[in-house]
Amino acid sequence: MTDPQIELEALARKALDYADGSEAEILVSASENALTRFAENAVSQNVSRRELGITIRIVQGKRSARVTTNRMDAKSLTEAFEHAKSLLPFQKESPDILPLPEPQVIQPNPAFEGSTAQVHPEVRAQAVLQGIEACKKVSLRAAGVCSTGWSAVAVANTNGLLCSHKDTSSTFGISAQSEDSSGWAEASSRDFGKIDIAGLIAVAIEKAQSSRNARSFEPGHYTVVLEPAAVTDFLEFMGWFGFGGLGFIEGRTFMAGKLGQKLLGENISIVDNAYDLSQRGLPFDFEGFPRQKVTLIENGVAKAVVHDRLSAQKANAETTGHALPQPNAEGAMPFNLMLAPGDSSVEEMIASTKRGILVTRFHYTNVIEPMELVLTGLTRDGTFLIENGKIVAPLKNLRFTQSILEAMKAVEAISRERKTMLSEWGMGAYTVPALKISRFNFSSETGF
Amino acid sequence: MKTHPFASAALAEARKQGASYADIRLITQEQEDTLIRNGNITHLDTSISDGFGVRVICEGAWGFAASPLMEESEIKRVTALAVEIARASSRAKEHDVVLAPEPPAQETWLTPVVEDPFAVSMKEKLELLFAIDDVLRESPKIKVAETGMQFQREHRLLVTSEGTIANQTLLRSGAGYSATAVEGNEVQVRSYPNSFRGQYMALGYELVRGLKLMDEAERVREEAIALLSAKSCPRKKTTLVLDSSQLALQIHESVAHPTELDRVLGMEANFAGTSFATLEKEGNFRYGSDIVNLYCDSTIPGGLATFGFDDDGVRAQRWYIVQNGIFVGYQSSREIAGALKRARSTGNSRAEDWSHIPIIRNGNLSLEPGDADFDAMISEIDDGIYMETNKSWSIDQKRLNFQFTCELGKEIRGGKLQGLVKNPTYQSITPKFWGACDAIAGPRWWTLWGVVNCGKGQPGQVAAMSHGASPARFRNIQIGVSE
Numbered sequence: 020m021t022d023p024q025i026e027l028e029a030l031a032r033k034a035l036d037y038a039d040g041s042e043a044e045i046l047v048s049a050s051e052n053a054l055t056r057f058a059e060n061a062v063s064q065n066v067s068r069r070e071l072g073i074t075i076r077i078v079q080g081k082r083s084a085r086v087t088t089n090r091m092d093a094k095s096l097t098e099a100f101e102h103a104k105s106l107l108p109f110q111k112e113s114p115d116i117l118p119l120p121e122p123q124v125i126q127p128n129p130a131f132e133g134s135t136a137q138v139h140p141e142v143r144a145q146a147v148l149q150g151i152e153a154c155k156k157v158s159l160r161a162a163g164v165c166s167t168g169w170s171a172v173a174v175a176n177t178n179g180l181l182c183s184h185k186d187t188s189s190t191f192g193i194s195a196q197s198e199d200s201s202g203w204a205e206a207s208s209r210d211f212g213k214i215d216i217a218g219l220i221a222v223a224i225e226k227a228q229s230s231r232n233a234r235s236f237e238p239g240h241y242t243v244v245l246e247p248a249a250v251t252d253f254l255e256f257m258g259w260f261g262f263g264g265l266g267f268i269e270g271r272t273f274m275a276g277k278l279g280q281k282l283l284g285e286n287i288s289i290v291d292n293a294y295d296l297s298q299r300g301l302p303f304d305f306e307g308f309p310r311q312k313v314t315l316i317e318n319g320v321a322k323a324v325v326h327d328r329l330s331a332q333k334a335n336a337e338t339t340g341h342a343l344p345q346p347n348a349e350g351a352m353p354f355n356l357m358l359a360p361g362d363s364s365v366e367e368m369i370a371s372t373k374r375g376i377l378v379t380r381f382h383y384t385n386v387i388e389p390m391e392l393v394l395t396g397l398t399r400d401g402t403f404l405i406e407n408g409k410i411v412a413p414l415k416n417l418r419f420t421q422s423i424l425e426a427m428k429a430v431e432a433i434s435r436e437r438k439t440m441l442s443e444w445g446m447g448a449y450t451v452p453a454l455k456i457s458r459f460n461f462s463s464e465t466g467f
Numbered sequence: 468m469k470t471h472p473f474a475s476a477a478l479a480e481a482r483k484q485g486a487s488y489a490d491i492r493l494i495t496q497e498q499e500d501t502l503i504r505n506g507n508i509t510h511l512d513t514s515i516s517d518g519f520g521v522r523v524i525c526e527g528a529w530g531f532a533a534s535p536l537m538e539e540s541e542i543k544r545v546t547a548l549a550v551e552i553a554r555a556s557s558r559a560k561e562h563d564v565v566l567a568p569e570p571p572a573q574e575t576w577l578t579p580v581v582e583d584p585f586a587v588s589m590k591e592k593l594e595l596l597f598a599i600d601d602v603l604r605e606s607p608k609i610k611v612a613e614t615g616m617q618f619q620r621e622h623r624l625l626v627t628s629e630g631t632i633a634n635q636t637l638l639r640s641g642a643g644y645s646a647t648a649v650e651g652n653e654v655q656v657r658s659y660p661n662s663f664r665g666q667y668m669a670l671g672y673e674l675v676r677g678l679k680l681m682d683e684a685e686r687v688r689e690e691a692i693a694l695l696s697a698k699s700c701p702r703k704k705t706t707l708v709l710d711s712s713q714l715a716l717q718i719h720e721s722v723a724h725p726t727e728l729d730r731v732l733g734m735e736a737n738f739a740g741t742s743f744a745t746l747e748k749e750g751n752f753r754y755g756s757d758i759v760n761l762y763c764d765s766t767i768p769g770g771l772a773t774f775g776f777d778d779d780g781v782r783a784q785r786w787y788i789v790q791n792g793i794f795v796g797y798q799s800s801r802e803i804a805g806a807l808k809r810a811r812s813t814g815n816s817r818a819e820d821w822s823h824i825p826i827i828r829n830g831n832l833s834l835e836p837g838d839a840d841f842d843a844m845i846s847e848i849d850d851g852i853y854m855e856t857n858k859s860w861s862i863d864q865k866r867l868n869f870q871f872t873c874e875l876g877k878e879i880r881g882g883k884l885q886g887l888v889k890n891p892t893y894q895s896i897t898p899k900f901w902g903a904c905d906a907i908a909g910p911r912w913w914t915l916w917g918v919v920n921c922g923k924g925q926p927g928q929v930a931a932m933s934h935g936a937s938p939a940r941f942r943n944i945q946i947g948v949s950e
Contacts, residue, residue, distance in 0.1 A: 054926055055556075058734045062556040066926070067548055068533040068822040072516070087514035089535045106511055109590040111597060113507035140530075140555035148559050162736035164925050194737040203737070269610045271647060271654045346509045348502055348613060382740065385861045387872050388890055390652050395870050397863040399740075418861075418868055418894070420948055462948050463894055465868040467743075 023049050023171035024183045030091065031175035031183075034073055037096045041104065042119050044176040046074040046305060046344060051136070052168030055143040060151045060161050065140065074344065077103040078119055081112035083346065115346060117328055122180045125309050128293065130186035130300035131169065135211040138167035138189075146216050150193045153220045159227050163193035167211050172301070180307040186299050190441060191216050194400060195227035199467075200413065202226025203379060203400035205248070207441045207448070209299070226379060226401035230413035235464060236404065238417060242375030242431075243459040244368045244405065247438040250451040252384040252396060253423045254289070254356045255442065260389045262291070262315050264330030264341075265350020273390055273424055277321045283427040286361060289316040291325060291341070291353035297439040297450045298355040303340060310340040315353070319428075327351040354447035361433025361452060368432050368455040370408040376461070377403040377410060381419070391422040397465060420462040429457045468573035468634070474626035476539060477521050477546045482628065484550040486523035488566065490627040492778060493519045493537075494821040499585060502615035503596045505604065510615065511589075518821035521549045527563030528556035529802075531824040567804035567812045569781050571630035576775025578638040579768065580671035584618040587672045592616055595680065602684035603646045608692050614644035615664055616675060617919075623778075631780035639771055639931065640674045641667035641919065644684070648691040655694035655889060657874055659683045661712045662856050667917030667931065668769040690875060690887075697887035700876055702947035706851030706940060707893055708844065711908075713873055714834065714936035715916035716857045721897040722754075722761050723829035723934070725866035726788050727815070728799040730827075732806070738925050740864025743897065744794060746807075754794040755901030760835040761789040763798060765814055770831035771917045771931035772817070778825035781814035788832060792902070800827050819928040826924050833915065833935030837907025844906045844940050846882035852946055853877045853884055854891045870894040870948060894948045900941060908937035 031045045053067040074087040077100070084106035086099040143165045154161035166189060173183035191214050192205030204222035206214050266272035273282065292312040293300055302310055306328060314322050326334065327342030330350050341351035369377060376398075384396030397418050404412045432455040439450045474491045481489030495517045502510035519542070520533035530553025532545045596614045603612035618640050625633040643665015645658040660666040660678055668674050709717065724730065725742040733741055744752070755761075765783035767773055774783055779801040788796045799809065800816035816825040845853070854873040862869040876891025877884045895903075915935040922929055 052926065053552075056737075056925055057559065058736055059561065059732065060559075061561040062528060062559045063734050064531070064824055064826070064924075065529060065552045065556040066531040066533075066824050067552060068520075068926075069535070070822060071535055083508075083511070085510075085512045087512065087516075089516050089518065102513060106513075106589055110508060110511070110593065111506075115507040115509075140552045141558075144555040144558045151559055160733065160736075162733060164737060166926070192737060196733070196736060201736070270649045271610060346507065348504045348509045382864050383861045385859045387859050387892060389654055395859075395861045397861070397868060399864055416863060416868075418863070418870060420870070463868060463870070463945075465863045465865070466896065467865055467867070 024185045027171050027173035028181060028183050031173045031181060034075060034096055035175060035177055037100045038177050042078045042177050044076040044119055046174055048072055048172045050168060050170035054164060054166040055147055056164050057147045058162040060155060062147060075099050075103055078116060079107050081114060081116045082107045082110045083116050115329055119176045119178050120180060120306055121178050123308050125182045125303045128300045128302035130209050132187045132210040135167050135187040135189050136169040138211060146191060149216060150220045153224060154195050157224060159195040159197055159224060161193060161195060164190060166190045174305060174307040182303045182307050184301050188299060189214060191219055193220055193223045195223040197227055197231055200227050200230040201400045202230060207439060230401050233413040233415045236414045238461040238463050240458050240460050242372055243456050244365060244375060244377045245454045246365060246379050247451045247453055248380035248440055249378045250454050251440045251449045252381045254358055254449045254451055256386055256392060256394055258353050258356050260386060260392055262324050262353045263350045264324045264326035264334060267324045268330055268333050273392055274321050274324055280321055281319045282321050282424060283316055283319040284430045285319045286430055286433060287316055287319050287427050288359035290314050290357050291355050292357055293355040295357060298448050304342040305344045306342040308338050308340040313339050325351045325353045357450040358452060360435050360437050362435055363432040364434050365453045369405050369410060372405045373407060375405045377405055392424050393422045395420045415467055416465040417461040418463045419460060421460045426456050426459055431455045431457050468632045470626050470632050471624055473542050476542050478628050480543050480546040481523045481550060484547055486525045486550055488524040488628055490625060491519055491521050492821060493624045495622045496820055497620045499618045501592055501596060502613060503600045504613050505611060506600060520821045521546045522824060523549045523553050524564050525550050525553035526557035528553050528560045529564060530556060533822040564802055565805040566801040567809055569801060572782060573632040574775060575634045577636045578669045580638055582672040584640050584672040599644055599680055599684045603688050606688060606692055608648045608650055609646045609688055610649040611647035616642040625778060625780055627780055633776040633780055635775050637774060639667055639669050640671060641665055642675045642678060642680060646688045646691040648695050650695045653695045655691050657687045657691040658856055659687045661916060662858060662874060663920060667771060667919050669771055669773050670769055693887055694875060694889045697889040700888050700891045700947040704943050704945050706848050706942050707944040707946060708853040708938060708940050710855040710938050711912060711914045711936045712916050713854055713857050714939055715934035716860060718832055718834055718934045718936060719918055720860055720862045721866055721869055722788060723832045726797050727827045728797045728803040732803060739923050743865040743867050748794055750795055752794040753792055754789045754898055755792045756904045757792045758837055758907055759789055759792050759901050759904050761832060762787045763830040763832045765830050767831050769915055770933040772830045777814040777816045778818050779812060779816040781812045784814050786813060798827060798830055817930055819930060823928045828930040829932045831933040836910040836913040836937045839906040839908050841908045841912050841938055844908060845879055845884060848879045848882060851879040852891060853879055867896050892948050893944050893946045895944055903941045903943060904939055905942055906940040912937040
């Protein structure tokens with residue numbers, strides 16, 4: 020593709036030509052991503068894929084139907100429209116189907132680094148070799164990932180709405196492993212050149228070396244210092260189970276009925292901001308509305324949730340530009356969550372801790388109870404005992420079971436430095452500091 | 468057997484570029500997804516996706532590239548890119564990739580289907596879904612009712628440079644619903660036949676008709692409401708009985724994933740994790756009690772991982788993972804089996820679609836039924852708990868420490884099922900847990916459950932598989948572990 024944005028806009032316009040008088044909405048997406056995986060000191064998988072897809076939605080009053088295809092020829096597009104139309108007549112009317120919106124003003128939000136869009140496999144191999152060689156030198160085994168690529172999306176409808184965006188993303192992550200320990204570090208950026216690969220490798224190696232001969236530790240309530248990757252899990256679940264407009268209206272999230280109330284500690288502020296340079300930067304949502312910066316929690320007080328047009332209508336609010344493709348069962352979702360920084364550092368947090376646990380990251384976190392946001396998960400890749408202001412021993416991994424709302428009331432310190440972690444399965448990113456929390460529940464041991 | 472002209476072009480190009488092995492998968496996936504939420508159609512989606520993926524071994528290393536553009540020039544570009552990537556891979560290799568032997572096959576295989584779900588009218592499907600939705604929402608305490616169906620048909624053509632041509636049509640159907648009750652600060656959900664959108668099998672519309680969806684809607688609604696005022700799960704060690712659907716997920720997380728050989732060899736160390744079930748344990752490690760027998764079966768009717776051939780071209784097989792409580796077998800691909808000099812792959816290499824590289828995925832791994840009567844199993848318990856339908860799952864990266872929460876619990880006292888328990892949670896360590904199994908219900912209670920949301924790999928891939936189980940009893944298990 021020459022310029023993905025221009026090509027997708029042309030595809031969207033071309034597709035609308037087949038609407039033949041119907042009200043129609045088009046979502047076109049394209050991407051090209053390459054990823055080199057390594058394990059046991061060798062490249063284990065090395066892939067590249069190009070994708071292109073179009074979703075056509077026909078709206079007829081209170082009825083709608085969607086057809087998705089990656090066949091872009093005239094015959095296939097004609098068939099797609101005809102199939103969508105064929106699904107309309109026998110539907111019951113759905114009160115939640117809204118008319119297609121009028122064109123909106125979207126401010127461009129450049130997030131595309133040409134050098135990251137097309138990275139030669141040799142360049143990724145070189146980065147991977149750097150990690151492997153460093154680990155080999157100290158008798159560790161390296162595993163990890165190096166990915167680069169671009170994606171683009173366009174939204175258009177028969178009312179004349181048309182907006183598009185392209186971005187790049189890249190990630191380098193490495194796990195260094197010994198027989199009885201592991202250490203991990205990862206960073207993502209829209210500019211592959213800005214990732215400090217040597218720094219990440221050094222962190223992973225240092226954690227693997229210092230977490231050898233880990234000891235068992237009695238589960239219980241402890242002060243914790245959570246590095247940013249661990250805090251990411253909290254923000255991810257707060258996004259899914261708290262900050263969306265639909266769950267808010269239905270009374271099934273921790274924000275429901277609590278706007279204006281103090282839910283978290285005074286030092287906690289959370290925004291959704293697609294325009295921060297750390298984020299992926301999609302400036303509109305899937306209805307074509309401008310994505311707004313939304314303050315969700317300010318100084319611990321619940322301020323707002325994100326909306327699409329439907330939940331906004333039901334909540335007597337305005338859309339914040341956070342719609343998923345319409346209609347859907349999830350409602351509006353925040354994709355660019357950022358937890359406000361503080362004035363501390365991980366080193367200062369450790370130095371101020373009499374007895375506590377330092378956590379590098381969590382594994383397989385999941386929700387047990389949504390209203391108090393009780394989560395469970397396990398520590399991974401470097402868990403350490405802190406005593407009298409110093410790291411004194413590596414610990415075997417522990418399971419936590421903890422209300423995150425309660426934990427966020429007990430934050431004693433927040434780091435100045437923040438890191439951005441891409442969502443594992445979605446299109447989101449989380450910009451998070453490290454946190455020191457005074458009382459955190461570890462509920463069981465793993466034995467390793 | 469007839470191949471595809473693009474397949475011949477890709478294999479020729481790969482050979483020309485210096486590949487010692489090449490395969491191409493040409494795949495078309497069709498899906499239909501319908502979801503009714505609170506009286507509104509939120510999904511009425513159909514999709515179709517074509518594309519191909521070329522995988523090569525060149526200079527002893529893998530390369531893979533994929534594209535949706537089914538054009539001759541693109542086939543050449545993608546194949547050349549796969550070779551270029553393989554050459555880059557070879558700069559960081561420890562050993563040459565050696566594939567375990569598999570005789571080439573040229574066959575066609577189709578999922579046996581009685582009633583094509585794509586031929587059933589949307590009108591009929593919507594009428595059923597709306598009727599269920601009406602029943603679920605009869606109480607104002609039900610704030611969310613979701614009722615849906617999903618169908619998927621895949622045409623997969625695998626052509627390899629070794630001479631395999633596997634032409635397969637795989638079909639699956641799924642249906643189910645859930646009711647979420649809300650009151651004050653309490654949220655409770657009940658689902659039927661299973662959570663996460665129901666039951667899925669490699670069957671046609673006969674699956675939907677057989678589930679008798681309407682018959683259970685009232686019970687599901689009332690159970691969701693009753694859970695709002697149910698007592699909390701006590702915190703203690705006690706006897707636990709799991710229903711077959713929760714046991715299916717238990718098998719998935721604590722048996723299926725740890726016995727994937729790529730995890731065991733460290734290939735997933737950076738992401739999904741490794742495994743406690745290390746190589747020296749094969750054939751001698753006590754995984755469970757004597758009555759625990761777990762087997763993998765890619766030939767079982769209705770299984771979501773039932774096929775003629777995997778994406779390495781390995782023919783479907785059936786084998787034991789745990790026999791009489793002893794760990795005896797792994798799940799493998801040709802690459803990993805070759806690295807360990809095993810005679811043959813078990814045929815677990817699968818990719819989500821044309822755009823992903825095949826990786827080791829769980830097969831249809833099931834617990835053999837026991838000989839217990841379910842009621843007798845309960846009647847032998849003075850004090851315990853019964854749990855049903857998964858709500859939440861979490862397990863460590865070696866697959867030892869797990870903690871699951873179910874939708875519904877029932878106290879067991881004096882040999883009888885008693886009152887409801889909300890948010891029932893249990894936690895244990897994998898071999899300790901399976902070692903505590905002292906009764907498994909018989910074949911009458913055995914069900915093959917579909918899992919369609921299994922994530923693995925980087926870039927992330929989703930795969931589907933099935934796990935069969937009868938309800939089973941476990942002694943001295945920690946329950947009620949949440950704060």
